[in-house]
Amino acid sequence: MKSRPYRIQFAAYVLAMMADNVEHVISYWVVFQKFHSPTLGGFAVLSHWLPFLLFSVAVGGLADRFDPRRIIQCGMLLFIVASAGWGIFFLTDSLQMWHAMLLLVIHGCAGVLWQTPNQLLLFDIVGPADLPSAVRLNAMARYLGILVGPAVGGVIMLGLGRSHGIILNTLFYLPMLLWLFRAPSSGKSATPRRFAVRGLADIVQTIRDIAKQPVLISMTWLAGLTSFMIGNAYHAQMPGFAGDLGHGDPGVSYSVLLAADAAGAVLAAIALESWGRLKPSPRTAIMLAILWSVTLLAFATVGIYGLAIALLFAAGFFELSFNTMAQALVQINAPADSRGRVVGLFNMAGLGMRAFSGLTVGVVGAGIGIHWSLGLSAALLFGLLLALYRRALKPS
Template identity: 70%
Template sequence: MTEAPSSAPSGPRSFAAMRHSGFRAQFITYVFSMMADNIEHVISYWVVFQKFHSPALGGFAVLSHWLPFLLFSVASGALAERFDPRRVIQVGMGLFIIASLAWGYFFITDSLQMWQAMVILVIHGCAGVLWQTPNQMLIYDIVGPHDLASAVRLNAMARYLGILVGPAVGGVILLALGPAHGIMLNTIFYLPLVLWLVKAPYGPRFRKGTPPPRRAVRGLADIVNTIRDVRQHTVIVSMTVLAGAASFFVGNAYSSQMPGFAAELGHGDPGVSYSMLLAADAAGGLLAGLALEGRNMMPPRPRTAIILALLWGVALTVFALSHSYVLALCFLLAAGFLELSFNAMAQSLVQINAPPDMRGRVIGLFNMASLGLRAFSGISVGLLGSLIGIHWSLALSALATMIVARCLLAVQ
């Protein structure tokens, strides 16, 4: 089996990607857009819950967010290969803005119906899939292969920052302006990325050398073809399987079960202790980005990524089965640290090893696994939790991920 080089160049610098002015602009605008994405969740989910009190609609919100990644991530990568990824991202941002404006209209007129909410949720999910894969392609153009690992890790940290800050800002906006005007204001936070991409000097027009042939976008057929094309690249396969297993079995399903965990730990009422549990995972991810970038720790290697995933499974298992609030909080923080570490490393390895003529589709395949399969984690953690309890469902889901990781480690 053929295998491309799997490690980054030696001697990386602290926060190497930040030395590129283009990446600094991308990082800032990415944080604003990720924050806006989460602000919209806070406001729209609150209004939808108040109006319909429908658990089924809440479940649809999760599916509509992740299923587009499962179905269209590879197609999104193919689009970014064939066309300018900057413009694909701008289309995604446009859909985000349309979704926010639609929510605002229905909130102002108090005419929202369930089917309309479902349509807007689907638009929002499609916006995300048109953003993430082309954005990862653009990062490669901005920093190049030497600083790619740093850029991927910092971009993951930016995602956690948006997830951590967005709900807090969304809550303030909701209280200060109300849902209608608050979600209208939210559209402004998408504009910095849209405007920066207008003339950002990155993408196909600015690449050196002979451009790869422009392939037709074949939709779902691209998934089969991409799997067939990468099956000889062992690093890409192993990292995609690793990310897919973590996403399928665990994903972020335990976040939606946090009220149950908090109640079992004696902190189910709203307050600082409950908020700390909600924020611990994202805080751990931020800490990982700062610590690993600042110390130049752990260059991307397949075995390292797999071992980190195993430790992530251990941390989640201890959190799930703990009866101590302090212990649970500590291991939830550790889980966030380890999740960013192994996910960013896996993504870096996939990007480093992706053949240039199919980079977009390979990144899309990785996103299909790492993001799209999260749609099913609600079954392994949530549905199973209704039968045997959320503590054991999360522990068993983490154990299943660890078994896959251990098998991958054995064949390295």
């Protein structure tokens, strides 16, 4: 936070993440009221995460070849198009299901154009020495957006209505869009590089490139395993957990449980920044992920509301800790001439694989119950992470 460019980036990132969640609040509510379609709800999840699975490495390749600031601006423009599109359809009362699907896809593509280049921009702004701190604070900014976005979205929708409210939301993306015209760059990411963007071949080549680099391969495996087995799929099942806990109004209980998870993540960022003694290493990141899996296993089995809140708070703490540590390790150890592709591969594993966590927790939960599905997923993840930890202990 001593860096003025980083402070501006942090504030703009919070606003953009808040706008992302404001759009979710308003658009999901209207879509639910109009169509009452669980299928469309499932498509919303897929359209959000599949672009990360399909295009993260390609976008990382673009960021290796072109200025990442311009790629982020393209993402901000797509976010603005999506929010404005929702507003126009709401104003004219002409929204059809295919319109909603198209806007959801645009929103998902905007996200993948934003996240990987933004991580490269962080490296340029603060350098490798302060990168772990910048990654943690940006993760905190993401959770702040998740915490504040729904509240702001609700207030905007009540005060201005859904149509004008979501059009107003486009303004929250402008600080990031405009600041990027003057954002500093070390020149490493702004200089075109010799590699062309080759689609699937890039993914295969990047996997080959990191295969003999233990830190990169272990952190990519960590991101993929945690995202595939659980990811954030338990968030979508939180209304069911709140109802089963049977503590007062289910709507209030649901909100408190989600807030506990996000609050734990925010506290983790503050604590790790203040303490400064938890140095990034693959073993530490894997151990924090193991603690996360154990915490969620306990959450899946408890029936006491207060204990469930405490466990979700701890889960948020551990999740931010291992995710940000893994991300920082990948960015620091990635080769300079292919950093975008390596970070893109990490995001493909860490964000793209979340598209499948809905199967491991959600679809399976429909058959055996959400407590069993989350518990079994967490237990299996625990075993896989132990194997990954033992492998990390072996000398390279």
